[in-house]
Amino acid sequence: MKKSELKAFGIIGGDKRQLFLAKSISDCCYDVILGGFDKLKSLGAIEISDIKTAISKSDAIIFPLPSICADGTVNTPFSDNKTRLDEEMISLLKEKPIFVAMKNKFLKAYPQLADCEVYDYSAKEEFAVANALLTAEGAVEIAMNEYEGTIFDSKCLVCGFGRIGKMLAKMLKSLNAQVTVSARNEVDFAYIDVLGCKHINTNALKSVKGYDLVFNTIPVMIFDSDLLMNTDRNTIIIDLASLPGGVDFEAARRYKTDAVRALSLPGRTAPKAAGEIIRKTIFNIIKEVYR
Incomplete structure (x- = not known):
């Protein structure tokens, strides 16, 4: 398929991000279903x-973030119906470019599409960096709502120094918080020191x-029962890690520790910006593939 042949995009499922994505694509003079x-x-x-109609009438298909639920159904929070792609839908999809998030999980649910044009927009670096910024902003917003003090001069621990950890450490430092970052290697320790933060292993x-506030970005069970047993009761833990997450919430309840699961923050706190990031990333993929 040539780029000029892409005239209509089908957006299948998703949250408010996909609604703003639809508006953004429509503003670029494409049909959207x-x-x-x-x-x-x-x-x-x-x-x-x-x-089924949206797939049939579109030249390219966009699935949300995440694209597939744990049971293999399409992620459709704006619908009361659970939809699993049937053979007719799969047959229609085989003829079109498909844009998904978390491609491996998508293809595990629908291996029939493994040899088709399936592109993972969530795996692109430009998407990951921009999304990390929105996640960090959302985490600070949650902290401001949950914590009765101010971010200014608060004692914060950021667990993990990946994209989100880096953005969050810089953001908290700019708000004059006392920031400590946990990481695992000397290179990260050096970067953390340059930011003016403390580091721990x-x-x-x-x-x-x-600590007043703890932000976990590590998608491994860091805050298990043992660590939570040795965590101050007045500390607020905000878990930003993707499922299964990094906090044992059952243990947190048992120890009366205030823990917040903060998933899909861009969709909750900045859906317009998040939708625009998805559009830009997909359009960049189209430019690369259909030159």
């Missing part, structure tokens, strides 16, 4: 239909004492 948005009565001039975390 939403599928799996049964609770939505209208969205301006954008067509709303069932999933994640492997050495045996207790969490003296």
